[in-house]
């Protein structure tokens with residue numbers, strides 16, 4: 335499994351495109367390769383980068399389904415940057431700071447993102463990102 339970067343330099347080089355972020359989510363979700371949640375087939379094709387289509391039963395799975403990124407219209411790159419920023423604020427992250435850091439148009443969006451990220455990062459320490467992409471089965 336890929337490591338989450340430790341420095342800003344590593345972060346920048348690991349997630350330099352939207353595809354890098356998607357690949358990371360795919361890796362986290364299916365470290366041994368795609369497995370269909372319905373029929374457990376391992377064969378799938380991708381109808382677009384974010385979407386897997388099971389070759390056996392036709393079930394479609396988005397790599398962001400069940401994660402905090404589900405349904406987002408913003409690029410994953412932006413979310414990844416937000417996570418990086420929030421986790422690197424030693425004295426606590428503010429919505430205003432997040433808004434400025436990402437260049438988000440509205441304070442409300444920044445506030446909503448910050449709360450989503452905080453909820454997802456209740457478990458301190460390592461694996462913060464892996465927790466974000468854990469699928470909530472409930």
Ligand SMILES: [Zn+2]
Pocket residue numbers: 370371372373374375388389390391392393
């Ligand atoms: Zn299937």
